[in-house]
Amino acid sequence: MSEIPGPKPLPLLGNLASVLSTSAQTNVDFAREYHERYGPIFAMTLGGQRMIFASGHALVAEMCADPRWSKSVHATLAEVRAFAGDGLFTAHTGEPNWAAAHRLLMPAFGPMAMRDWFPGMLDIAEQMFTRWARFGPDAVIDVGDDMTRLTLDTIALTAFGLRLNSFYSETMHPFVGAMTRSLVEAGARSERLPAVQSLMLGANRRYRADIDTMRGITERIVADRIAQPAEDRPDDLLERMLGTDGLPAGNIQYQLATFLIAGHETTSGLLTFVTHELLAHPALLARARQTVDRVLGDRTPAFEDLADLGYLGQILRETLRLHPTAPAFALTPDQNLTLGGYEVSADEDVLVMLPTLHRDPAVWADPDTFDPDRFAPERMAEIPEYAWMPFGHGARACIGRPFALQEATLVLAMMLQRFDLERCDPDYELVIQETLTIKPKDLRVRAVARTSRPVQVAPAADSPRGRDPLLVLYGSNGGSSASLARTIAADSAGQGFDVTCRHTRLAGR
Numbered sequence: 114m115s116e117i118p119g120p121k122p123l124p125l126l127g128n129l130a131s132v133l134s135t136s137a138q139t140n141v142d143f144a145r146e147y148h149e150r151y152g153p154i155f156a157m158t159l160g161g162q163r164m165i166f167a168s169g170h171a172l173v174a175e176m177c178a179d180p181r182w183s184k185s186v187h188a189t190l191a192e193v194r195a196f197a198g199d200g201l202f203t204a205h206t207g208e209p210n211w212a213a214a215h216r217l218l219m220p221a222f223g224p225m226a227m228r229d230w231f232p233g234m235l236d237i238a239e240q241m242f243t244r245w246a247r248f249g250p251d252a253v254i255d256v257g258d259d260m261t262r263l264t265l266d267t268i269a270l271t272a273f274g275l276r277l278n279s280f281y282s283e284t285m286h287p288f289v290g291a292m293t294r295s296l297v298e299a300g301a302r303s304e305r306l307p308a309v310q311s312l313m314l315g316a317n318r319r320y321r322a323d324i325d326t327m328r329g330i331t332e333r334i335v336a337d338r339i340a341q342p343a344e345d346r347p348d349d350l351l352e353r354m355l356g357t358d359g360l361p362a363g364n365i366q367y368q369l370a371t372f373l374i375a376g377h378e379t380t381s382g383l384l385t386f387v388t389h390e391l392l393a394h395p396a397l398l399a400r401a402r403q404t405v406d407r408v409l410g411d412r413t414p415a416f417e418d419l420a421d422l423g424y425l426g427q428i429l430r431e432t433l434r435l436h437p438t439a440p441a442f443a444l445t446p447d448q449n450l451t452l453g454g455y456e457v458s459a460d461e462d463v464l465v466m467l468p469t470l471h472r473d474p475a476v477w478a479d480p481d482t483f484d485p486d487r488f489a490p491e492r493m494a495e496i497p498e499y500a501w502m503p504f505g506h507g508a509r510a511c512i513g514r515p516f517a518l519q520e521a522t523l524v525l526a527m528m529l530q531r532f533d534l535e536r537c538d539p540d541y542e543l544v545i546q547e548t549l550t551i552k553p554k555d556l557r558v559r560a561v562a563r564t565s566r567p568v569q570v571a572p573a574a575d576s577p578r579g580r581d582p583l584l585v586l587y588g589s590n591g592g593s594s595a596s597l598a599r600t601i602a603a604d605s606a607g608q609g610f611d612v613t614c615r616h617t618r619l620a621g622r
Contacts, residue, residue, distance in 0.1 A: 200371030382552035
């Protein structure tokens with residue numbers, strides 16, 4: 114059987130020279146460059162370990178459709194475990210706390226729970242847009258910075274009942290700096306030789322200090338909640354974790370860190386990317402604004418409005434196609450298998466680079482073109498399974514997908530409703546800033562308040578649109594159907610259905 118394509122490794126050094134000599138500025142660029150050179154699958158050797166990249170749709174579908182493949186905590190994620198431990202994102206699938214947390218927290222992100230998240234999302238969005246309006250049309254807005262403040266404050270308020278008040282401070286919350294540095298350092302550590310790492314005394318000291326900062330913040334969140342009288346405690350994620358049937362104390366700390374990181378970092382990147390794409394495509398921006406004006410006019414959005422903002426959902430999905438903010442995941446087989454005719458050993462990691470998968474010309478026509486109509490309802494059936502995976506795969510897919518898309522839809526709608534945006538630099542070219550996630554670097558705009566908008570009558574409180582009912586039933590031996598069912602339910606709710614999602618026992622089980 115032939116070897117997987119890729120650069121020939123040198124004795125001892127492996128492919129280190131190839132990595133050091135590349136002109137790519139990010140791991141995403143590096144992977145794209147090597148996929149263009151070697152095809153949909155290639156392999157490299159670093160630190161004596163073979164790394165396989167398989168990002169063509171046919172290969173990804175081969176893995177994802179086979180239950181013998183599952184999520185792997187690859188080298189970078191293994192480093193992130195230093196501060197996220199066995200939280201949902203960095204846990205090994207077989208770890209008991211992953212199953213316990215997934216079972217406990219998944220219902221909080223079901224379609225019926227989305228209404229409960231809405232007031233907190235609206236609260237923080239109002240803070241940001243009020244700030245924009247008060248600063249006036251000449252103020253320079255760092256989009257990535259403000260979207261980070263927005264999404265961090267939103268997850269802290271809605272999930273943990275905590276007001277960080279980031280829009281009332283000139284500096285970012287300490288968690289953000291500690292998190293960003295730690296993610297960068299975790300990625301770097303996964304590529305360093307152990308002997309080199311031990312010599313980096315300053316970096317090691319900074320890393321430990323940042324982890325201590327994040328740990329101290331999550332410990333204070335828990336301590337403050339425990340100190341509250343029971344009758345004053347909100348019914349949120351933290352309360353679920355602390356309940357009688359909740360999680361071990363150590364795991365709660367890891368879950369808080371996980372949600373504070375994953376619950377804001379990827380969504381802030383999405384909102385920054387979508388701002389860039391709409392400014393780069395004025396005709397699509399005008400169409401999006403027409404949708405918002407038709408649905409909202411000049412009134413404050415209500416939860417029921419989200420179902421009528423379908424074109425904004427198309428824009429967000431197309432943005433995630435071109436710019437998946439969590440750009441990679443790894444799969445591993447539980448036995449020796451072949452992939453595309455090449456041998457892969459049991460427990461060997463195969464990295465899927467989503468920017469490459471999402472631009473596979475075998476699936477996507479004009480793959481580099483920003484076209485939200487790819488995700489129009491009548492064209493969704495054209496998209497093959499496993500061709501669009503910004504939220505991961507199977508049972509290990511992101512449980513916060515409905516939360517992220519709802520928050521992004523609301524914020525995008527309010528931004529288009531209230532402001533005309535213009536780039537501070539008309540010649541701005543997209544540069545990717547990469548930690549474990551990606552976002553545009555140095556995107557700065559000015560926001561001019563819109564003075565005239567169509568007036569709409571406020572909607573009735575109880576969804577007057579006569580939503581069609583939809584019942585989604587799921588049941589399986591392995592538990593992976595629950596994630597798929599809730600994804601279908603969340604997307605259907607966004608399309609205007611009145612959804613019920615329910616577990617059912619399969620016949621003969």
